[in-house]
Amino acid sequence: MPDDKIIRLKIKRQDQPDTKPYWQEIELPHKPRANVISCLMDIQMNPVTRDGQKVTPVVWECNCLEEVCGSCTMVINGKVRQSCTALVDALPQPIVLEPMSKFPMVRDLQVDRTRMFENLKKVKAWVHIDGTYDIGEGPVIPEKQRAKAYLLSECMTCGCCLEACPQFTKDNDFMGASTFSQVRLFNMHPTGAMESEERLETIMGEGGIADCGNAQSCVEVCPKKIPLTESIAEVGGETTLQLLKNLLLK
Amino acid sequence: MRKQRPSYIVIGGGLAGLAATMKLCEDKAKVTLVSYQPVKRSHSVCAQGGINAAIDTKGEGDSPEMHFYDTVKGGDFLANQPLVRDMCHQAPAIIRLMDRLGVAFNRTPEGHLEFRRFGGTLYSRTAFAGATTGQQLLYALDEQVRRYEHDGQVKKLEWHEYLSAVLDSENICRGAVLHDLRTGEIFTVKGDAVVLATGGPSQVYGKTTGSTVCNGVATTSAYLQGAKYANGEFIQVHPTAIPGQDKLRLMSESARGEGGRIWVPKKANDSRDPLTIPEEERYYFLEENHPRFGNLVPRDVASREIHDVVYNKKLGVGGQAMVYLDLTHQSAGFLEHRLGGILDIYSKFTGEDPKKVPMKIFPAVHYSMGGIWTDYEDDGNGLIDHQSPRNQMTSIQGLYAAGECDYQFHGANRLGANSLLSCIYTGLMMGPGLISYSQNLRAHFEDVPSTVFDQARDQWQERMQGFRQMNGKENPYVLHQDMGNILLANVLIVRENSKLEKALTEINDLETRFKDVQCLDTTHWSNPAPSMIQQLHCQIQLAKIITRGALIRNEFRGAHYKPEFDLNQPKDFDPHEYVEYIEKKQYGEIQEEEFPSGHVAYMKRFEECNERWLKTTIAEHKNNQPEISFEEVNTSLVQPRPRKYD
Structure with a gap:
């Protein structure tokens, strides 16, 4: 039920990838346990700005609303994060909503993160199995190692780490923390490790790990608290070894 | 011989859609995979607690047959038994496959798979990866499909919406009409078959545990094109969810599997801090009413009990529609290790730490047992003939369905950790049948006049x-x-x-x-x-x-509870009496005194009810209304009997 408080939002909007962005201010009745997404849903039911102008509902991306799908990343009060866990009562107002700036604009708060998925292809972020037929159990894995892998495998390709990274820009090829961390994950797995050299070779090339400026902003914004800098350090070490190996063997 | 490789259109990239895609690619087919969003963001990621397979690593005597029995009993005997049995027999192989794909399943000290308890069974049958099992399983399949995409076998059409099937003059499905959600373009794609793997319909209820894409639209579109929709009224209400403005977030059954206890203060409107309320002043109603299964009764039972405590007994926490789910007696380290992901969700959205204070939860719409009607072919031995093109086909030829959007497997109520299993199972199992369907088609989509596709596109435009x-x-x-x-x-x-x-x-x-x-x-x-x-x-x-x-449906079965038609099971009734009753009946009249007082009358009521209502509900679109008819359920393997979880 709404109480007598008001939620003030300032939203950056853009109709098309090549048109100019503009701002809209919208006020909503406050509701307990509201989050940024419930506010955007309330706007859909009454899309009117603070000065009474009827507008189109805001376009954004969301799905699970419980921070496991990675869809709803945006920049809220200057900080990149998932908007589902952005609880209104914990945010200073007006709540300023902007799209991520490092990915191609689609519309309003929606951007195109295809590049992240393409990077997963480049580094072969998968375990290459012989086939799906029942050929028995997987490798025995110590619980400690499993727990370490689990931390990395929670990466939901949300893009927070890349938005925060000074090295990652719209016009370069830098792969960024999330990709390097996935290299570490698959190189850790007993079967995945069989392709570890190929993965390392890929991130030794253009846009690879050597371009990391060690700003460490990635790990600060990761909603899943993935030890990204640890991954970068470890994979960085592995690439150095690989480089030496290449020099000696060639 | 046809030069073209078999090609399919899969709608939806959750567990079922990705499993089907992977399996078809392994058989050298080409797949167009269609999704509202990048498939890695599909609703399967929300599944938390685990996936069932009777591997019996703890010497409890579990077996696929027990898993089968628990599942059909959990579903109040409304599921077609050969399919359920086949799924339960395939389950161990599915877990082994997912393990090989790199899923970070929790391990035992020796490094093997760990299993935990879940609702509706007395065995430790649930493999899990922390409390984000669905996410971990989905990622493993997403990675395999990305590999096939990298190799050119899969073409992904993300940010696209499925509008309908393209049906030719004989009503055979030859492709799909799609809508590009960016450009707005409407176009058709052609294929040997279309697979709907589009998940559940929870958005019809508005606020639920579902994701925003769980809208039920693709299957309804098929229904509007003439496909049968089955058991629509069987909607699972999950007993434990966190109230919210935009969504009711699930609190996994695994919280109870790991020892979580449901209770309310015995005194109505008790405003004390729950931690200060002494044991004897707490009402652990599930444990008291169901000593054997306790907090792990099936979901329909638990939701009804909570409803009763809150609305009839007026004992909701603080007078509100809430009960406690309490884990505070477990150590913080144990909880972090086994349930970390879901406890994080609770604290992020409520600001309270469930390791220190009991969670406040309430039931929420969660899953649809019903869905689009699909076919199967049994092998005569109580399992499924995996080569049959009938498996998972809807009543429209060439249109298939898999995962939550079909109606099979869970009957009138689904057991926890069986949905991840049924999604992966259907996706994999239907593969060989789809291939044989393509091979046996007399005419293919190449032979269908282009006007069929053009007309479908124009109509939708x-x-x-x-x-x-x-x-x-x-x-x-x-x-x-x-x-x-x-x-x-x-x-x-x-x-x-x-x-x-x-x-x-x-x-x-x-x-x-x-x-x-x-x-x-x-x-x-x-x-x-x-x-x-x-x-x-x-x-x-x-x-x-x-x-x-x-x-x-005038009866009480599983999640469909009509108090008016409750058969009032006697308190001291033992379900085995019914099996005995049916056997004795074959050899003549039943004597009342052979059973405890009142039991024969109850069993007669039960038998009559089953004769009338142990049937699949079929809805067909006629004159803008659903026309309802009923279809026999295959109960050839286990005698249906009254459920009891005391």
């Missing part, structure tokens, strides 16, 4: 244009919310015919209001407004299927 031009007074999002509220108020845990009739009238009124909807955005780039109206149109039809099915 016109339709979507019509939605775009709607300029009435009704806000479609408000209408959607109103629809959800009608169902939440009338078609939920406790169902009464007078309220169901009222709901049907209200849905019809809503349909009238729909004609006066306004399309809130008429631009041509990345505009969700016309799609939203088309989705709402389908959802109104689906609301009718659910409600009419519920109205007509």
